[in-house]
Amino acid sequence: MEFIDYYRVLGLHKSATEKDIKSAYRKLARKFHPDLNPNDNEAEKKFKQINEANEVLSDPEKRKKYDEYGKDWQHAEEFEKAKAERHTSRGPNQYTYSTGQKGDFSDFFESMFGGARFGRQQQVKFRGQDFNAELKLNLTDVLKTHKRTLTINGKNIRITIPAGIDNGQTIKIKNYGGEGLNGGPKGDLFITFSLVNNTSFKREGANLYKTIEIPLTKAILGGEILIDTLYGKVKLNVKPETQNGAQIKLKGKGFPKYKQEKLFGDLFITYKIKIPTKLTKEQQNLFKKLEETNLN
Template identity: 35%
Template structure:
């Protein structure tokens, strides 16, 4: 039976206010899960313990019904979620002496509990039965609980799919991640959640995907984004260049007169989607001038500078405060 010292402040563990919205809780959980994930902290026992606490807190606060029970009953929320009523707060008697295991059902426990608090004479001959909203008597019936965990993948694993071995508590689980997993997506693994302590039936495991940063590719909604440097002459005259994609280089045509920061789209060269389809690759161009040039190049640039009529700052002449 939990005591006041068993209480865990799940809001403090996640780092949010008690009135935090589900979106705020989700953001805070993902940030902490990424920070303390065992894959990113190999051999760090404190990080592993912190990661388990974060997942435990998120499991309760991300579930509206569990969160409601937790807010209402504090450290007794789990008993309440199983159909049990928490011990009276004003009884003036400690509850650490009560052991659920000695009772065949909750009715027996609550009758004994009320007898101790109120006196044997007051409860003799009475039967206290607690019922669910549908009218059914409650007992020690605890439904299997779903479990939430986070898994970190690199870009290649997320794009191509991967088989992973996860250590959850004392169990090793083999998980197949399908191609095209995106940050924040969830994968359901049936029958790998927490078991009911009475029926031993297990809930499901929900894995939240975290994709580690890549030095070249980034996510841009459903598409992916990369930046490509081009020379000034390629920007002026146009060119055909090679652009890396997740599964190899392709040729892209740069039209004449592009600006630095302008984006071009390579259709069907982005992230994997179900049924084998692909999103787009957005290519952001960056014009990069050379730092070291040959005498011939310098002469060519000086000739252009002396003979050009183009003034990119002409429109700034009328700017005034």
Template identity: 30%
Template structure:
């Protein structure tokens, strides 16, 4: 019978006796249940056959004083009814066969030996202090609207956690050296056991805080931590088309790692100052271009500004209404593939605040000559 079965099955419940039942009570209960569920008494009844096997299994354990003692001890340790996840459930881990391989037969190999072996594999003798990844560093940069559209390289001053310059990361005062931690013997990990040694847990050593070394004469600069503040200048490339509020990740440009660990990452938060003329819609630039009433009615060719370049000439068709958008191909923001978006020019008809008498007379003559219908008549009709 495997230890797995012992932990998952309540044999006392199967026989219907208490945990302090005598050997005679166990024997009597077994005979009664075996007689009731024997296959000869219940031909063709699979439930009775299953029950008979359970009763026989329970009697086999509880009738043997040695097996019963081990069964009681191991169920008491885990509170009874303890269930292990099957292999493949909840992530990787030892399979049930591996976990209980050493639990078969004999009273000497108890659960304490099983779990002690599993969790002490990273104990003080075999363990070594592993590499530690450096910390991530965050910075901010403010760039112009034009630089955001075309991309730019900016100089940044980065402050991060690094090895102390005074002690070169040892944490000890100059001229002295740290010593191997006597608690974890330099592994950085310590193993503690529960009462009786049944369960072993490995965790970072409290005395050296996982470093594996202790400092008797600490460095006055870093107070024995071995870490200090590092300030360095670096050039950071901001890609073309970046948006305001974007966060750029630069892998491996953050704080230095320990014990051969990889460096952390640098995250740059980008702020883009607004432009007085241009706006953005994804990779398209937007601009509002005023035209006169005459240009809108008669048509014209007008100059439209571009970002960082010469103006482009755009044709305004006769009868162009206010708010029409004219598209200029390839004059927008650069994409990642090197192509550019478009420039979207919105026409805004400019109405003069004051006109002279000659212009007034001309407009009156235009109104009479054009014979325009009331443009609000349809609106009024629909509003009724």
């Protein structure tokens, strides 16, 4: 019969606090719970070890005795005899694992703590497993808030998708995860959005960006052009002598702001001047005349 390092079983150091012990126990007990690992003998064995470690380390008296005599477990009862005479003996209690079984203690535990006699009632409630799902949408699908029905693990779930949601953003749907164990609460559903940009615009947050070509003559002389936005066509007045790379802002023509009803980002248009090619002789002569005027 060997000494069992209960701290190691829970992945803790001897300096662990009550909170550390509780957190480690819940995490590991849920991971190896028989209900989540059916017909897995190793998981069941690990689950019993975790429960036993928690039984000792979460009880101040047991932990104190373990820390003091653990390595000398063979003589622990002798060391405790004198103390026991000074204390009122306890009546028998029954310890119940969350599997509902009794008496699943190691020989080490039986020897040091007298088995279930020193146990206490315990029925741990475990929160259900969280579910994760990915939802692929086009960018134009999230221009407006709308509802959509998803099928998760065979169940239909009606969710509201807010306008302006971002690519990679995750939302939580509370209590739509797995069922809890031992009467514990349900887990949550986490939906991550994968947006495909099916537009000619570049999106950064709520702002949109686009580069459009304009003829050289339009850049020099100015005039009107017609461009597309996500909300229809818009006329722009190009100023005379517009430079290549000049940028203008169309306020409120960008993307909806997430969860900010009726608020939108801006659309930024960058002008790229198109240099004419395949000029006729007449056109070339006109440019030569301009050059002769020392036009810079």
